[in-house]
Amino acid sequence: MKLFRSLFVATRLWFALIALILLFVAAYAFPFLLPLVQVAFVVFILLIGVDGWLLFRPTARPGIFARREVPDRLSNGDENPITIYLENQYPFPAHLEVIDEIPFQFQRRDVLFRAHLKPRETRAIRYELRPTRRGEYNFGAVNVFTLSPLGLLKRRYQFEQGKLVAVYPSYLQMRQYELLAATNRLNEVGVKRIRRIGHSMEFEQVRPYATGDDVRTINWKATSRRSDSQGTALMINAYQDERSQPVYCLIDKGRVMQSPFDGLTLLDYAINASLVLSNIALMKQDRAGILTFSNHIGQLLPADRRTGHMLRILELLYRQKTRFLETDYESLYASVRANIRQRSLLLLFTNFETISAMHRQLPYLRRLAKDHLLLVIFFENTELSALLNQPATDTEQIYLKTIGEKFTFEKKQIVKELGQYGIQTILTAPQNLTANTVNKYLELKARGMI
Known part of the structure; x- marks a missing residue:
């Protein structure tokens, strides 16, 4: 039974079989062809037997060896490299069809690769996967379908029977910023060079x-x-710069953070940016902390900079779950007041689509800004921006552009009104979130505000 499960018929065999059937039909009309067709049929059966023996002959080692190399964890929102190593241990050239059973979360059915390997030849097939959700991803088997030079039958080999890999917040992006910060090349990813306005007297x-x-x-x-x-x-x-200032990322997990952009939700963009910003803060000798909230307070990690704190931040962000319910800012204010006693920089990742939505939360934002330096970070509607850049060709598009301009104007009004109460703001597109957040943090630090 194991033999039959790994036996498949190649396309060439079906074409040959169809050709024989047509020849038998032709021999019915032209009897002199029948002996030739019968000989061809016998040769066809013998070739199938030879092909089966070449592929399934008993040997000490399997004819094909394959191995998949996957990182221990994948980075959310980034292209992660996957490598499949192949080795042909047959004494003849083999044509291979490789199907990798990737996790269902990717919803891809095109992970098929073809390779032609000479005897004893090895080859590496590399491709990339971009996850858009945190959590556990289960890889299935690596299926290798092998054809001999005759190409009538296929033998299936299966390797790497299942592997569980966790998808973490974008640690690849974090490492990129860390490396560029260490070599003073942050401008390569959009981080501006901030001129220091003042300095401490130490x-x-x-x-x-x-x-x-x-x-x-x-x-x-x-x-x-x-x-x-x-x-x-x-x-x-x-x-010396002033050091050990508390920096907290307050991450809204409510309904307003569910909107998708390029496969990721705004919440995942905020989580990735928080990871990078926390790492930069620790490199600047500040203390980093995390607080998550939605309809109730989620998790609070006090600001710290001891060894292993970055790993604790990564694990906390990885395990964030939400049902995207309505956000309770009153609970947020009460939690900050009870748990964050020292004046800190609070980076609030949230989203306001209308000015009335901001007005509902403004009393709590003003109270937070009274005791801390508050930076509110919310998002541009990129689809509206694309709509406004297109010319209107009919009445309906004029109406849609008018509504879009109204929402875009309200976003700018939110920035202006928050500024009147001394609240720092960032209005950014999701893809620019990390660079703009790091820029603002470095600017506030250069101005001596933290």
């Missing part, structure tokens, strides 16, 4: 002057000593 060291340094910090005595020994070179006094 002296750190005397170092050579660099472009952009405050000329008021030039140390003339050190400069003169350096000029006497090594030529003219300006020296400045360097001061």
Whole structure:
């Protein structure tokens, strides 16, 4: 039974069988063809037997070896590399059809690869998968259908019978920002170079002057000593940044964060941005914390910067679940007041579609801004932006553009009105969320507001 389960018929066999049937029909009209057709039929049966022996002959090692290489965890919203290694252990060239059983969450039926391997040849097939939901993904088997040079039968080999992989928030994006921050190349991903307006008065060291340094910090005595020994070179006094400031990401898991963009919900964009921002804050010697909320308070991770704290943040964000119910800002204010006693930077990831929706929550936002530095981050409606950029050709499109302009204007009004109460804001497209959030954090830090 195991033999028959792995035996399949190739397309070439069906074509050959159809040709024989047509020849038998022709022999009925032209009897002199019958002996030739009978010989061809016998040869056809013998070739099937030879092909079956080539593919299924007993050997110590299987004719084909395959192995799938998957990361221990996948990064949500990113292209994750998957590699399938193949080796032909047959003594003849083999044509392979590889079908990888990827998790059902991807809803893809096109993961089919073809390869032609010489005897003892190895090959690696690489492709990418982009998950759009956090959670556990179950990979099935790697199915390899093998054809001999005759190409009449197929033998199926199955490898990697099931593997469970967790999809975490975008740790690949976090590593990218971490690497660029360490090499001062954050501008490559849209992060601006922020000129520091002031500095703390905690002296750190005397170092050579660099472009952009405050000329008021030039140390003339050190400069003169350096000029006497090594030529003219300006020296400045360097001061330490203020450190260990609490930075909290407040993530709204309510109904307004369910809207999709490029496969991901706004909530997942906020979770990915929170992961990157927390890592940057820890690199800047600040303390990072997380608070999630919807119709009730979810989880609170106090701001900290001890070893292993980034891993705790990653695990907390990975396990976030929600039913996208109506958000309760009163519970949010009560939780912040009870658990966050020190003045902190609060980055509130939420969404307001209309100015009336913002007005309902404004009293709680003003109370939060009274005790903390509050930064409200909400999203542009990218579909409306695309609609406004298209010319109107009929009355219906004029009506739709008018409504779109009204909603877009209200978004800008929300930014203006929150600013009147001293509340910092970011209105951003989902794809620019991470860069804009990091930019704003660095700007607030450069201005000495945290």
